[in-house]
Amino acid sequence: MPTKHIKPSKKPKIPIRITTGIPSFDKLCGKGLMDKSINLLIGGPGAGKTIFSIQFLIEGCKAGETGVYITFEEDKEKFYAHMLSLGWDLQKYEDEGKFIFIRYQPDAVKKMLNEGGGMIDSLITQTSAKRLVIDSVTPFSLLYRDELPKKQAALELFRLVSRWGCTTLLTEQEIVHHSPVNSTLSFEADSVILLYHNKKESKRIREIEILKMRGTDHPHQTYNFEISKYGIRLNKFSGAS
Numbered sequence: 448m449p450t451k452h453i454k455p456s457k458k459p460k461i462p463i464r465i466t467t468g469i470p471s472f473d474k475l476c477g478k479g480l481m482d483k484s485i486n487l488l489i490g491g492p493g494a495g496k497t498i499f500s501i502q503f504l505i506e507g508c509k510a511g512e513t514g515v516y517i518t519f520e521e522d523k524e525k526f527y528a529h530m531l532s533l534g535w536d537l538q539k540y541e542d543e544g545k546f547i548f549i550r551y552q553p554d555a556v557k558k559m560l561n562e563g564g565g566m567i568d569s570l571i572t573q574t575s576a577k578r579l580v581i582d583s584v585t586p587f588s589l590l591y592r593d594e595l596p597k598k599q600a601a602l603e604l605f606r607l608v609s610r611w612g613c614t615t616l617l618t619e620q621e622i623v624h625h626s627p628v629n630s631t632l633s634f635e636a637d638s639v640i641l642l643y644h645n646k647k648e649s650k651r652i653r654e655i656e657i658l659k660m661r662g663t664d665h666p667h668q669t670y671n672f673e674i675s676k677y678g679i680r681l682n683k684f685s686g687a688s
């Protein structure tokens with residue numbers, strides 16, 4: 448009798464989730480961001496993009512992972528002092544080799560793309576970084592005046608970042624009212640998270656919304672949140688605890 452070859456049953460893999468350091472946010476999306484996903488965080492000035500990003504990187508540092516923070520505009524000393532106001536000692540994590548701060552000029556990103564990654568590429572490999580933030584990609588996209596090269600460059604950056612295999616947050620500067628209007632990357636990204644900071648009567652209200660997250664059954668509504676000495680925390684009454 449011929450032997451029957453029974454194929455081993457392939458169980459679908461449950462995607463690994465990466466906690467953001469904001470437990471109330473993680474509850475909205477199946478315990479965190481998808482492993483190795485590229486996530487877009489869009490908001491206007493003061494909306495909380497940088498705080499969200501650092502909270503995400505610190506969560507990794509606490510678990511012994513290395514995180515890379517690429518920024519265009521911040522003075523490192525001033526920046527570390529601001530983060531200390533939230534109780535986050537970035538210098539300590541830097542000394543432990545867990546937090547890597549890289550100040551980059553927008554045109555250096557252009558060069559990095561031409562070099563296929565250059566110094567950042569080797570840094571990510573050498574440190575086995577698991578988390579990456581580029582805060583923000585907007586100054587880089589402003590280098591391109593015409594729409595087509597701007598889109599091509601954004602896609603190239605996206606491809607390069609995908610190759611690094613980190614769970615990534617890219618921030619984009621845009622004041623959000625309903626949906627992002629100028630975001631080139633929102634179609635490519637695995638998730639788009641919107642940070643609102645709009646005026647209702649005399650008060651500005653902070654709200655967060657997951658506009659899209661691939662492979663995730665997430666709510667389609669906005670949630671109030673606060674920035675306090677604990678960083679970002681979604682308000683309990685909004686159902687996210």
Ligand SMILES: Nc1ncnc2c1ncn2[C@@H]1O[C@H](COP(=O)(O)OP(=O)(O)O)[C@@H](O)[C@H]1O
Nearest residue numbers: 491492493494495496497498532533674675676
């Ligand atoms: N220690 C703190 N306590 C409370 N709120 C803070 C603290 N530090 C910053 N914030 C709030 O966060 C805002 C800055 O958030 P940030 O993430 O830097 O914004 P973005 O990167 O989107 O421009 C500040 O304008 C302030 O309202």
Ligand SMILES: [Mg+2]
Nearest residue numbers: 496497498582
């Ligand atoms: Mg910022």
